[in-house]
Amino acid sequence: MDKREIIIIETALNLFVENGFHGTATSKIAQQSNVANGTLFNLFKTKDELVISIYIALKDELANYITNNSEDYTETKDIIKAQISASLFWGLDNNIKFRYIQQFQNSPYIKFLNQDTINEQVNKHLQLIQKGIDEGLIKPLPIDFIFSLISSQTFGLYQYMISKRLSKKEQHETIQMTFEMLWKMIT
Template sequence: MMNKKQAILQTALEAFVEYGFHGTPITKLIASAGVSNGTFFHYFKTKEELIASIYVATKEELYEFIVPDTAEIVSVKKGIRELWYKWIQWGSEHEQKFKFLELFASSPFIHRLHKEEMKRQFAFIEQLLNRGIQEEVIVPMKLTLLSEHIYGSIRGMIMYQQKYGKLSEDEMQHMFHLLWRSIVQF
């Protein structure tokens, strides 16, 4: 059974994905979660605080799922492949949360959070990409550009699978091969 705070968080996640941040008034969240005004404001002082709480919790969940055991990363390619597969798996299995992260990323709320704290969580990606560039495995380029390119592939795969269903292992391997060929140094 969900406690009241969890009920608010779950209701808000679903409402934000369906109606957007501005299309979801607090009164609607309170009614949908089945809590009183006092209960809502006990947990969250503002709607912005609620949005930030969902974002941070979702990013932490994603991080815990996708972070590879760094001791097992014997090659840059294997590390990127593991990251790519796990991120796609998480996004495909958590459609609402993935959509929330997408909504948040294109909203003005992202600029209000401490980006450095979230960035630190995903520092392993930067380290892996830097290693690939230093070992001359990956084409040398800005890490932000390289990260966006890889995330674009991840995002596209998640969205494809949400729309058309899960790909076969062969199809996944082919898609990773396409990504890898686009960043590998020949």
């Protein structure tokens, strides 16, 4: 990625979170990025392509962070807990990016992702849940249902923690307590 592309993506990210996807004109993105509209459209053919490209890049960044912060664990429960904690701490440290992911997932744009991209993003999580079911740790319910429960709890906890402006110690305690409640629910 060249410098112009990075500037465009950062500008678009902030404007999309601030004004919404439909409330952000590409001309505004180009203007605030100090590039011509033509330059923007040479890099991203459409606004939709820009919106989706940012989402995929952020999901990849988050996935790498989660992997790096959970690879030292071997027990299924510990891995799930580390992944949830890592996603929350990444979100707290990258508020705009996390909000963008939430915004995208609750928008019609989610329908534009091809199934391979979606599968690539969630397969590791689904496999881990299946492992927990196979080990008798997690209730034998549909895997996508359990994944939805975990995701909803994670996003809800994130919203709670940013609204309360918790200290690092309080964040850790809240994540620990919430994970134990979640674990009891799915086991």
